[in-house]
Amino acid sequence: xxxxxxxxxxxxxxxxxxxxxxxxxxxxxxxxxxxxxxxxxxxxxxxxxxxxxxxxxxxxxxxxxxxxxxxxxxxxxxxxxxxxxxxxxxxxxxxxxxxxxxxxxxxxxxxxxxxxxxxxxxxxxxxxxxxxxxxxxxxxxxxx
Numbered sequence: 001x002x003x004x005x006x007x008x009x010x011x012x013x014x015x016x017x018x019x020x021x022x023x024x025x026x027x028x029x030x031x032x033x034x035x036x037x038x039x040x041x042x043x044x045x046x047x048x049x050x051x052x053x054x055x056x057x058x059x060x061x062x063x064x065x066x067x068x069x070x071x072x073x074x075x076x077x078x079x080x081x082x083x084x085x086x087x088x089x090x091x092x093x094x095x096x097x098x099x100x101x102x103x104x105x106x107x108x109x110x111x112x113x114x115x116x117x118x119x120x121x122x123x124x125x126x127x128x129x130x131x132x133x134x135x136x137x138x139x140x141x142x143x144x
Contacts, residue, residue: 024040025039027120028040028043028120031116031120032113032116032117035113035116037109038085038109042076042085043110043113043117045062045066045077045080045086046085046086046106046109046110046113047110047114048062048065048066050102050110055101055102056089057099057100058097058098058100059073059074059077059100077100080106084105085103085105085106086100086101086102086106088100088101089101
């Protein structure tokens with residue numbers, strides 16, 4: 001016997017966003033992984049660090065940008081440090097503050113991966129990127 005459970009439009013939207021995130025991650029992970037040896041999540045982390053003032057980003061600020069906890073960011077950064085894409089830097093005035101900094105290898109792989117990610121995003125989003133981005137940003141500002 002099958003039962004149908006009615007769900008609200010808001011729950012359906014959340015479920016659709018969850019699925020969209022999974023589909024996008026799978027698409028980007030597959031291509032970035034085979035072309036550049038990184039996941040979409042790794043790419044996003046490197047991109048955020050590269051866009052930070054002075055080319056370094058406090059781990060807590062990176063966590064805020066990504067919507068993650070500081071410990072989750074630390075778990076993400078450890079493998080990136082091990083393969084030489086990111087290094088740790090302490091603040092010269094406060095040893096408790098830790099920064100993530102792109103290495104030369106990190107900057108080079110990000111440059112190549114950015115070109116690939118731009119191509120993938122054009123395929124996925126298509127010509128209405130600005131309209132879709134505005135809608136998503138409006139939604140995120142409402143729920144954040």
